[in-house]
Amino acid sequence: MIPAACLLQKSSFPLPEHIQAAYTMKLFFFDLETTGIKYWRNGIHQISGEIVIDGQSKEFFNYNVRPNPKCTIEEEALKVCNLTREQIEAYPPMHEVYAQFVQMLSKYIDKYDKTDKFFLAGYNNAAFDNYFLKAFFEQNGDKYFYSWFWVNSIDVMVLATQHLAGERALMPDFKMDTVARRLGITVETEKLHDAVYDIFLTKEIYGRVCKQG
Numbered sequence: 001m002i003p004a005a006c007l008l009q010k011s012s013f014p015l016p017e018h019i020q021a022a023y024t025m026k027l028f029f030f031d032l033e034t035t036g037i038k039y040w041r042n043g044i045h046q047i048s049g050e051i052v053i054d055g056q057s058k059e060f061f062n063y064n065v066r067p068n069p070k071c072t073i074e075e076e077a078l079k080v081c082n083l084t085r086e087q088i089e090a091y092p093p094m095h096e097v098y099a100q101f102v103q104m105l106s107k108y109i110d111k112y113d114k115t116d117k118f119f120l121a122g123y124n125n126a127a128f129d130n131y132f133l134k135a136f137f138e139q140n141g142d143k144y145f146y147s148w149f150w151v152n153s154i155d156v157m158v159l160a161t162q163h164l165a166g167e168r169a170l171m172p173d174f175k176m177d178t179v180a181r182r183l184g185i186t187v188e189t190e191k192l193h194d195a196v197y198d199i200f201l202t203k204e205i206y207g208r209v210c211k212q213g
Contacts, residue, residue: 032128039131040135046194123176123202156202183208
C-alpha cells in the first residue's frame, strides 16, 4: 500500500460532477532494462512494474522481451544486466509482449476516455524510461501512447532530489541504490539492474520520501 502522504491530491478545482465522482488516482510504477541508452537506436528487453490505484496494489507485471530486431544491442548493456545476446534473443517477440501489455492496461484504463489515464512513475523515468516505452509502442505500430498515460509523469528521482537536497554534497552520486541506502533502505547489490528489483527499490524510495516529507 502507498502511504497516504504519497497519494496525489485530487483536484480542488470545480470539475464537472460526473468526472469528480468517478476520478481515481492511477499510478503505473515501471522500470525497463534496455540494450543501450538511446531510445532511437536501442531496444527494451525487460518491462517490470506494479499498478497502484488509489493507494492499493492491483497487479504486478514482468515481461521479458526480444528486442526490436532493428535495434542495436550494446555489449556493455548486456554486461550490466549479466545477460547474453542469446538469452535475450530467446525471449518472446516484441509484438506478442506488446499485445499482452496493452491487454493488461485495458483492464484499468478506457483509452477512449480522455479523463482516464495512468501517471507513469519510476526512477529517472522522465529522462529515460518514458522515451523507451513510447518508442516500444511506436515500433509496434501504435501512435496512441498518450491514450493510456498522462504526458506529465512522476519521477521519483526528482522527488528524492528535493528531499535530500541538503545532503547531496555528502553523496558520491544520485543513483537509485545510493539514494536508497541514504534513506535507510537495505539494498541487495546483486539484484540491481533487474527491472523487478529496481521497481521494488523505486517504490521503497517513493514511500520513504513521501512519508518523511
